[in-house]
Amino acid sequence: MSSSVALLAGLVVGLVGGVLVAALLRRSRRPGPEDTAPADGAAPEAVLARRLLDLIDPAVVLLDAGDVVLLANPAARSLGIVRDTRLLVPELLELARTVRDGGRRRAEVSLSSSLVGGGPRQLGVLGVRLERGPGSPGPVALVLQDVTEARRVEAVRRDFVANVGHELKTPVGALSLLAEAIEDAADDPTTVRRFASRMTHEADRLARLVRELIDLSRLQGGEPLPELVPVEVDTVIAEAVDRTKLAATAKQIAIVSGGERGLVVKGVESQLATAVTNLLANAVAYSPEHTRIAVGARARAGFAEITVTDSGIGIPREDRSRVFERFYRVDQSRASRTGGTGLGLAIVKHVATNHGGSVSVWSEEGLGSTFTLRVPLTDRTTTPTPAGDAPAEHDLAGGPAAAHAPKGRS
Structure with missing residues (x-):
């Protein structure tokens, strides 16, 4: 565990000591899963400490010498590691027994998704022996912090x-x-x-x-992140087209702009222009010569959808979900020839995330790809008007957007 987590764990152990008296007083009755009230007659300090334990993020479990759960705060029960008075994780029980012999231990324990739900968890655990009873080991406190992220x-x-x-x-x-x-x-x-x-x-x-x-x-x-301000989508697209025009001309590729005009989004113009430029640059790099690339925008469900459609090589199905990752390239040899870095689509993804939007792609091998960048619209957006040179509907939107990306893109 990190130093900050260790410091917090030490504080929690001190609080557990204050609650120990109350926990032992109510040991004669079996606590239920919702039993969080301190025992009658407990010292005011113990009552306050118990309330604080119930509010903090770290999970806290107090075990007696027989591994019976004397105390488990709501954070511990939400992890699914405690049922009534039983601790369900063998690794934690083994750690508690080791602590009784050694006094203090740190460890990391993995919890399966069947216990916590929503995927496995990695927990940093501090185990401390609170006291040793006459002729027998005393209670043990386990402080658990989720370190998965x-x-x-x-x-x-x-x-x-x-x-x-x-x-x-x-x-x-x-x-x-x-x-x-x-x-x-x-x-x-x-x-x-x-x-x-x-x-x-x-x-x-x-x-x-x-x-x-x-x-x-x-x-x-x-x-x-700079303050998000109204940005005209037409300006973003025009800037991106201008940046990629030279590379497209070299391959005799036509870039056609179209879609709805007058859309305004909340964002940072330079970042959005970079994102659309990266999409166009990829389309140019991985499209055959003498083809066409369509770029356009439309308003949909409170978002501006900026699409870039090409007739390039497409991607295999098994690789579609990974191309937005940093440095991931399906076709390494082709990426080397085009000078790709493997970062272009990762940048697009982070621009979309920072603007409260998303990026997705529809693609089929040999048919091309359509990337869709979605950014929230502002209230300043006027009634959109169709562009006079807009390509056909399927050229701007392609197929259904899915959370995948095209072959060899960077």
Whole structure:
């Protein structure tokens, strides 16, 4: 457990000591699951301590020498680890017995979803022997704190650091090798130009990776989210189209804008423009030459839905749910050729989340994909008007949006 959790656990153990007298006084009667009232005649301090235990987040269980539950606060009972006067988790009973011999122990215990519901839990546990009775072990207090989310965040952080290191090694290593090759080919201008061009490509990829890492860090809470203000969706789409026009022109891909005009959302214009740009850039990167990409918006159920539809390669069904993850790419070799970093869609996801919206995708292999970015509308949104150059309905909306993403997208 972390230092803050340990400090809280120590405070709780002190409170348990204050409640021990009251718990022992009512030991002669069997407590029920809802029995939280202190025993009659308990000291005022014990009554106040018991009330505080009932209000705090950590789960607290007090066991006597025979492993009978003398006290369990509501947090402990909500975990499903206590039934009447029995502690149901063998690992916790074993920890209590170890504490009676050693005095104090820390451990982590996993609870199955059958006990707590809604998925397994990881608990940090502090066990303390409160006193030793004459000739026999005394009661034991167990203080349990849910550390599931903390452990998940730690795992994500470890994976993130490992992934960043791996992604940085590729362009850095390539630049080093190319520099050596240029040095060896100093007398061959044609070879030097070819290697220099490749160095420029790798340097651009490295710069893009660093920039997107910074953007992702800001979106994930590294910096406070700016105030959400009214933003015109038409402006966001126009900016995104302008940013990707050069890459699309190089592949002779037409980007067609359409949908409803005049939509206004609550957001940060720069972030929304980045999100739509990333969707368009992916569509351009993974679409064949001489094809078309449609981007448009519509109002639906209080949200503006910005869709980007392409006729690209699509994705296998088994990979659709993972492409919004950081650094996840289905087709690694293709991603390397296009210079993808594996962060573009992760940035889109965090932009959507920070704006109280969502992002989803419909896709079929060989038919293309439609991404849908949903952002809450403001009260300033005017009556939308259809665009004169809007593509057909299926071009803007594609198939039904599902929480998946397309092959090889980054």
